[in-house]
Amino acid sequence: MTSKLSAVLPDLSPWHSSRDFRLLWVQGLITNFGSFMALVALPLQIKELTGSPLAVGAMGAVELVPLIVFGLYGGALADAVDRRKVILLTEAGLGLLAAVLLVNAMLPEPMLWPLYVVAAGVAALAGLQRPALDSLLARIVPHDQLAAAAALNAFRWQAGAIAGPALAGLVVAYAGNVPAYATTVTCFAVSVAMCLRLTPVPPAENAEKPSLRGIAQGARYAWSRPVLLGTYAVDLAAMFFAFPNTIFPFLADALDADWSLGLMYTAGSVGSVLVSLTSGWVSRIQRHGLLVVFGAAGWGLAIAAAGRLSNVWLVLVCLGLAGAGDMLSGLGRSTIWNQTIPDELRGRLAGIEVLSYSVGPQLGQVRAGAMAGWTGARPAIWTGGVACLASVGLLAAALPKILTYDARTDEDANRRRAAHEAATGAAPEAA
Template identity: 40%
Template sequence: MSPRTFLIDTRPLRHATFRRTWIGNGVAGVGFQLTAVAVPVEMYAITDSSVWVGLIGIAGLVPLLIFALLGGAVADAVDRRKVLLASSLVTWVVTLALFIQAVLGLDSPVLLLCLVAVQAIGFALTFPVRQAIVPRIVPVEDVAAAQTITFTTSNGAMVLGPLLAALIIGKDHFAAAYAVDAALFTVSLWASLRLPALPPEHTGAAPVTVGLRAVTDGLRYLATTPIIALSFAVDLVAMVFAMPRALFPEMADERFGAGSVGWLFSAIALGAVAGGLVSGWIGRVRRQGLALVGAVVVWGLAIAAAGVAHQLWLAVLFLAVAGMGDLVSGVYRQTIMAVHAPDEMRGRLQGVFTAVVAGGPRLGDLRAGLSAALVGPSLAWAGGGVAAAVIVVVLALAFPVLPRYDGRPPAAHAEPAVEAEVQTVA
């Protein structure tokens, strides 16, 4: 077997529209991660409390849940290019506001929470659209590879961003981090402007209208599609119970020493990038449901091991292994949804997915912060990882449709049954 078999599949980059979008998202992602590190570090510097850092997660959760569902419905009813441009501008303006409060030295934890909440609105509207357009700008046979490239690049930004943040922030230079984020985000705006018109596609169904009914239709579809619903549930468990990032500032301060916070924030993504570079095998796995379960178990146990490590290099190593598991999990979850969902449902399902993917870690931040206040950061970190692995195994045993999933679209699953009926009649 050729070594190229294991290298990342770059065929989607042959498509110019996808390539521009990939560049814009990748560059902007570095800036976004700068802010993602600067905000909790600034909050800890102001309050000296992991509980306040945990509250950052909950501040963004409610608007994220509401606007992710609404944003998904909008993405199915309106030209997705227009939605992407409008929501991106919201995110950019919030970054400028973060820059201004840092320059003025306001040192207000409440203001930080409010800005995070507005930022979550922009993210909740943007993310479903970004994901929903992928099957429109690459052929269906390249969707899994496109998701792998996108996920690997976003994790690359999660490596570069935190390490760059550690250099830029230094002694409370938060304004510089926010300024770089705002500058880098202009590349994403350029890529969005270059997108073609992406009006809704309706395969024989009535046009989607924006409103509560559109949202409930999406949720109803999700409830009747167990494999997609279970993939969401698995990710939610992994993030709520095992995401330790709210503990990084405290653990860096008390255990690992100055300069370690950047490594902690980037380690998971570093592992995901390493996994992505040798991800050529991912698209050839037939038992994708079982692979998804295994990946999340690896995530949980590696997170637990990192929580009890007392050397920075060892904690980073285990977090990187967790990141590899997260890459595999993320690619299969996105691919399952892209393959199963019709175009007129993709926006709304991506809205729910956004609520899960971004809301789960925010709940995880709250859980980690509160748990650390009760049992200490080390036990809160390691115990959550073990709990996530156990719960996912229980879910897989209780709902075997997930581990049995073989990566085929719904129509393909129906073919054997139809063939059997023909043979019976004959």
């Protein structure tokens, strides 16, 4: 019985082997909790001030350009400077922006424009930070523990995604926006204190300064690798067509279930956590491209069903299934990235990754908000799910190498494994 449980339960090897991984895991849990509190409060506050689905969806448009520009620059920056310093400074900046939301919410008549300014600022700082965070994992965790580390990080993220929105929905409904934003500010203050304890991560001796040429070099590498290209394209398509979170307040209205708003934001994370809690098998998987494709297809199918059904409880179940599919796809993507990308390009490729899993949701918010204003929330959701399913199928047919990826035989994965062994003096891993 014990051996069967250990084969299913999460692999805790990265937690035991790396102090910095433990620090980042706890720090990320705290940050995620505070961020998700604001994630619910901010669009709901825009809805209260305007009553317009388009105004809520416009938040994605405001965030798009800063995310693209600073995400690409942040990737080049992560390869050129101490990644710890980037994480620390951007975390402090995010805390200051949360304080702006808090002060605005405390005004007798809160203003609308600061909400969009903060949304753009958060996108810029997140774009700078995520490449440094993502590229750090392969430096602090042994190569054979990368899949397990991805599963543990996903669980951490989803734990915050469950607790944050669920609590935020209750706090905003019964106490207003001020307590939600105050919690966000407190969480970032604690997170900054923890980031100060991380070990410095200096760049390589021959690291180049951030430049357009360096960014272009990373883009050329990604374009030349069909497997990487497939992971980016599948995620972009899935998020663009089937990311309905921004119109959940209007879906709750359409189902005559205002009480369910917090649960809608939480349901996907519950499905993701169930996958994470049974992720012991992930360490034994070698065909991670299949996880990417089938997970994204499952996400689209479940979102389509959520838009068609009129029973709120069935809708919540479908959103949970969508979260499980997204988790499977995310585990596959993260593992492929960490297994194949050389460390000297890791920051720049992480910048491209930021675009693939962040720009899609931002554009998806605009698409969902605009379509909901035209057709209503439910049609905007189910048609997006159908489009997601079709686009994932077409991309898998156009980029078949993502389906045949095998960590045991892929040249880039073997090259990255050998480089890690040479750098750490570890014994060669069994294929």
